[in-house]
Amino acid sequence: xxxxxxxxxxxxxxxxxxxxxxxxxxxxxxxxxxxxxxxxxxxxxxxxxxxxxxxxxxxxxxxxxxxxxxxxxxxxxxxxxxxxxxxxxxxxxxxxxxxxxxxxxxxxxxxxxxxxxxxxxxxxxxxxxxxxxxxxxxxxxxxxxxxxxxxxxxxxxxxxxxxxxxxx
Numbered sequence: 001x002x003x004x005x006x007x008x009x010x011x012x013x014x015x016x017x018x019x020x021x022x023x024x025x026x027x028x029x030x031x032x033x034x035x036x037x038x039x040x041x042x043x044x045x046x047x048x049x050x051x052x053x054x055x056x057x058x059x060x061x062x063x064x065x066x067x068x069x070x071x072x073x074x075x076x077x078x079x080x081x082x083x084x085x086x087x088x089x090x091x092x093x094x095x096x097x098x099x100x101x102x103x104x105x106x107x108x109x110x111x112x113x114x115x116x117x118x119x120x121x122x123x124x125x126x127x128x129x130x131x132x133x134x135x136x137x138x139x140x141x142x143x144x145x146x147x148x149x150x151x152x153x154x155x156x157x158x159x160x161x162x163x164x165x166x167x168x
Contacts, residue, residue, distance in 0.1 A: 005147055006064075012140045013061035016054045019133065023050040042123025049130030056137025060144035091149040098138070098145035105131070105138040 026047035033039055062068055075083055111117075113128035 005143070008140060009060045009064050009144060012057045012137065016057035016061070016137075019050045019054040019057060023047055023054060026050060042119070042121050042125060045119055045121050045123060045125065049125075049133070052130065053133025053137065056134045056141070059137055059141035063141065063144045063148060087152050088149075091145070091152045095142070095145040095149040098142040102135070102138040102142035105135040109135040 026043055029040060030043050030047070033043070075086055078086060109128045109131035112131055113126070117127045119125045119127055
């Protein structure tokens with residue numbers, strides 16, 4: 001199961017990297033277009049879509065590598081038992097919020113598809129397409145957050161937790 005989950009997180013990160021390369025291509029194409037006096041309709045919107053997809057698809061990988069910003073002001077002042085329970089509580093609340101965010105992200109993309117919602121720009125992109133990157137990223141992040149909750153509950157130290165404790 002661990003290998004499957006790690007593969008999922010790494011795959012989402014690889015897709016985020018592809019989105020980032022696409023973002024670079026859109027920005028470069030926009031710059032070249034201005035210099036050579038041609039315009040591609042919607043290129044700025046596509047760059048924004050790719051940027052959003054990049055951020056959301058990278059969330060799970062970042063969480064599992066312990067790279068999310070953590071404020072340890074309270075945690076560092078607690079003893080081992082208090083720290084463990086606060087970490088469990090924080091992971092539980094984080095997993096719940098991530099699951100809610102994933103649910104509503106998927107629902108938004110589904111509704112946009114059902115209503116045939118399109119962007120207001122002259123490119124008229126169906127909005128469910130860029131929302132799909134956000135929804136997939138949110139779902140993978142929710143899986144990672146639940147995974148972290150169970151890792152913490154089973155007594156194994158989180159990577160982020162271990163990193164925070166090293167800096168005390």
